[in-house]
Amino acid sequence: MTNEARVPTRMGDGTFTHLTRSEIRADLIAGSEIAAKRAKVPLLTDDEIDHLLEIYASPLRFIGVDVGEEIVLSCDGTGMKTHATRIQDLQSYEQWMGADLLELCVGDYSLKVVRTILAYEAQYMHDAQLCTIAPLQYGVMPNLGLYSKPDGPCDNWNELLPLGRIAEARAAAEEAVEMAVVDMVKLADSQWEAGADAIDWDTTGASGDPEFLAALRATKIIREKYPDMGVQLGMAGEFVLGMHGELEWGGKRLAGLWPKDQLLLAQEAGATMFGPVVNINTGKSLAWNMARAIALIKPCMDVATIPVHPNAGMGVGGVPMFVHLPSDAVCRAAKSFVELLHVDGL
């Protein structure tokens, strides 16, 4: 039994737990070690562990960065009928919440869903651009899975793989990539014509390496066609799943890439903003999760030539997997990213 005082902190699922500073420090070290072991990244230094300890052992409800060290917040959503029409939502985010960036999207958020309503979405973007000030992008998630049966035309690689029909699964995924790239470029064509400032590929790689490849290919095409159009490429997880396993970009195999290599390829493809993701382990403390996230994303910062905006929302980036995000957890994650990694935004 220890006499050391306990402070309230949270688990990855958002529930409160009470840990001593020693226990929090141990969790920070363990989070760093698991990242180093899995992704072959350097361990966090003692100074970095101490810095995170001050953040996660603080009993304050709300903490923040130093004055003058504010960063840009790039958000997905914001224009999706949260409380009024989509344009009114965008205006509310801009006028009442001071959003740095706005995003128009549809609730489903999937590329394949949007492809059937491109003209309507472009007209809405056109109208929204006339009555907002902040940069306004259009966002979708590539969600390559929807291109497979029964939702789409391609054979379902997730059904073929367990049957050992590897070649057919790979061919199906490759067919879906071709379709998705065409749809992504068509979306960008219509949105550029409507006045959009940028396109956001959100949760890229959720369907593994084929989806990451589709996003890279589309990004390259779009940036060559429209050099002044921004492309935000945000990931779905810290690790690109090898649903195909043999896909490459510039000779680099996509399956198994961790954030630094994801960033390098996104940069090479022409993305103007990169959003690395580290998913939450709900059974571990936020200190453990944050140390792991910092260790995994840290190598990005040395090689980044474009803004790096780690995803820090529900279930990612040291923020609990809970729909109503506790502000004490969100501000600790934000402070950690800013002060330890000097990120460009979140």
Next chain:
Amino acid sequence: MTRGMRLTEAKQYVADKLGVTPFDLSDPVAMTDVRNEHGFGRVHSYAISQPWQANQIEAKFNIARVLDVPINSVEKFKERTAGG
């Protein structure tokens, strides 16, 4: 966002164009006057909301000019209102 500028560089660029310091950019007290002076529009309904001041697409024209950054919707607006 469209230039892929890192944050420090981007803050310095904007601050130089506006004649302020990067520190000022996140200060609502300093920036309300700057926004008002350049016609950058309001960030809150009560801030600089006067009918003779630029807002919405008008504000973006001013932002594009002062920051010397082309804004897609502004360029499209010019094309579509040129009468050609």
